[in-house]
Amino acid sequence: MAQAVEVKAGNSRLIRAQLSRRFLAAIAAGAIAVTFALFIATPLHGLVGFVLVAAVLYVVAQTVISNVVEGRRAAMNRLVTSVVVVCACAAVLPLVAVLGFTVIKGSAVLDLSFLTHTMRGVAEQDPYGGIYHAIIGTLEQVGLATLLAVPFGLLVAIYLVEYSTGRLGRIVSFFVDVMTGLPSIVAGLFIFALWILALGQSFSGFAGSLALAILMLPTVVRSAEEMLKIVPDSLREGSYALGIPKWVTVVRIVLPTALAGIVTGVMLAIARVTGETAPLLLTVFGNPALNFNPFSGAQASLPLFVFGEAGLPNETAINRAWAAALVLILIVLVLNIMARVIARFAGVRS
């Protein structure tokens, strides 16, 4: 061990013994070897278990050896660093797994015909059929929900940050907080009870948009509020000092300064509701055929399509669900990229 450990301690008190990279690699190799031995000797099996056992062995061995060679503080440093890295990997892993699995499963069926055909007259075991109707439905429903929620949410945020001084502001703020935790099925039920049962309207894309807008609203209000708050007061004062009225200051100085952050918040809200299924079940209902008109009659939507097809006991239907899920992810991805591009070019110039 004496050669592998680079003992730099000489005359200087500032230099301590350190484990070399090569030695750490040797510990890792040892940990993997021991794990191998364990897996052969005992009934342990499986890749995930192997990685976990090896990782735990490595961290323990590294900490013990470091404690002996480098001292207690360095050993603690290595232990905590290792734990943090493992946690970070564990957090990313499910995300990568979900994405990877969806891409692999979904790309098998996904082609141009899948994107340009509907499910009208297609039986569950038929290999053809597509999601054109569901894409149109989702785009229309989310688009309408955005048109409803963004202006409204923005105005609420402006009121909270720029105008409210007293109790009303606190009450509004409290209810926005409460709405943030609203289960999405409750939003759907509410619109179902109000719009469809009480007001006697039919299932429609617009009914779904209303439910989605309820879910978007608190996200939009909160993110816009945070962004407006970080606009420095010195800019507002600078504007007032030029004899510019308050509302012009808000519209022409404060909003543009906060625009990049507001756009990001709006896009996140859109991305969040695009995948909502529960509120659409009771309001949009689902439809195998194309319905371009979001204001009349049941419509399809991608999350509903995935939900419906995935529940059928048939391989072709389940494959269609995977492909639709992949398209849904791609739509959200495109929205996110657009948000970043817009945020980069809008607002503050540097």
Added chain:
Amino acid sequence: MAKSIQMKNVDIYYGKFHAVQDVNLSVPPRAVTAFIGPSGCGKSTVLRTMNRMHEVIPGARVEGRVELDGEDIYRPAVDPVEVRRAVGMVFQRPNPFPTMSIRDNVVAGLKLQGVRNKSHLEEVTERSLRGANLWNEVKDRLGRPGGSLSGGQQQRLCIARAIAVQPEILLMDEPCSALDPISTLAIEELMGELKKDYTIVIVTHNMQQAARVSDQTGFFNLKAAGQPGRLIELDNTEKIFSNPTEKATEDYISGRFG
């Protein structure tokens, strides 16, 4: 252009806190008036009542009369927006609008008040930037963001922005405290030129600056922390710095204070 300001028995409060007590003063037109005094003595507060800017802070209020050429700017019928059009302000930290180019920053006041005439805006841009001694440095990059300038240039940009709306009076709240000596010199020289056309009131922590740029100087002080600030004495700058009437002024100026 260039009006005078009179303050008569002015008391200023932030909520229940009595910030400034019984100020009586007169600011003559086309001259520089400097306010000096220790931190927290209310000199910035007094400055901000001159264009009703202190109202931006919730709970702030004023008693007494603040007159612009004899007209009380605190009558209920007076629109604070109109007051601020007549009384411009430059702040401690340069605050150019970050979303705007240099050109748009200069004419922001006019544009956002609805002026559209392009050639007029062009003309105002050049005149204001020349007036702020910034034209030669930025004339080739008027389209660049205002935030791309150095601190001293940004402050002169803010002065250009303030004079672009042609106010009667220019208030300056420690305009050089965030700047280096060279930029400070540039702004002090600028004040000397601006006072031909404008009434200038400046708050400064720098007594040498007050002595260099001002025609009359007011000394503010407070008895103790938590007590309201008061105007101790206002007189010709020369007299304040050579032979002040009040002992407190002399102590402060000679550094024997507190």
